[in-house]
Amino acid sequence: MNLPMLFVGGQEKKRVEEARRSASAGSSKFDIITLLAKTQSGIAEIRNLIYLAQKKPYNSPIRTIIILEAQALTVEAQNALLKILEEPPTSTRFVLTSPTTENILSTISSRCEKINLHSDIIKHQDDLQPEFTTGSLLSAYRSTDKLDINRWLGTWRKKLLDLVYENEFTEKAGVNKILNYIKLINKLKSLQRRRASQKLIKSILILETPKG
Numbered sequence: 442m443n444l445p446m447l448f449v450g451g452q453e454k455k456r457v458e459e460a461r462r463s464a465s466a467g468s469s470k471f472d473i474i475t476l477l478a479k480t481q482s483g484i485a486e487i488r489n490l491i492y493l494a495q496k497k498p499y500n501s502p503i504r505t506i507i508i509l510e511a512q513a514l515t516v517e518a519q520n521a522l523l524k525i526l527e528e529p530p531t532s533t534r535f536v537l538t539s540p541t542t543e544n545i546l547s548t549i550s551s552r553c554e555k556i557n558l559h560s561d562i563i564k565h566q567d568d569l570q571p572e573f574t575t576g577s578l579l580s581a582y583r584s585t586d587k588l589d590i591n592r593w594l595g596t597w598r599k600k601l602l603d604l605v606y607e608n609e610f611t612e613k614a615g616v617n618k619i620l621n622y623i624k625l626i627n628k629l630k631s632l633q634r635r636r637a638s639q640k641l642i643k644s645i646l647i648l649e650t651p652k653g
């Protein structure tokens with residue numbers, strides 16, 4: 442059985458590059474199918490992939506199906522995907538990317554071989570403070586281009602869960618800061634889905650990011 446692969450961590454561009462590199466190692470360009478979940482997130486798209494997964498490769502030992510940023514799939518689509526990940530066809534393998542494992546269903550991530558592109562994303566709370574919270578407004582505005590919003594959301598969620606499990610709620614201000622981050626990033630993701638202008642998204646990011 443071909444164990445599905447899941448690339449997590451790092452920047453989105455890096456995850457995409459590694460997923461495509463892995464796919465090209467065993468499949469020709471004619472046998473690589475790519476789904477960008479940010480724009481194709483529904484169950485209809487996953488059902489089509491399942492249909493294609495049943496077909497034999499064109500001119501490669503194996504067909505590879507890449508799902509980029511799988512965290513954007515609807516819950517219904519992820520559940521449909523889970524069924525074929527449990528028993529993938531012998532001639533097909535799946536390669537997924539996601540900012541963190543927390544962004545997708547645990548039943549999916551548990552069935553994948555995980556490749557962490559940046560294993561030390563969370564070490565200290567200071568590491569979670571983005572560059573745009575310091576310096577001039579101009580430098581902050583420019584630095585927002587480097588931000589992977591999905592990765593930040595997963596990172597802060599994980600930090601909050603760690604606090605829950607470790608019972609470290611002695612500093613209420615620290616917990617509130619994390620909750621404020623999550624609210625902000627969810628707001629930004631909502632604006633992205635509504636195709637708001639990048640200028641508006643950047644402005645909100647700079648003005649509403651918790652300081653200190």
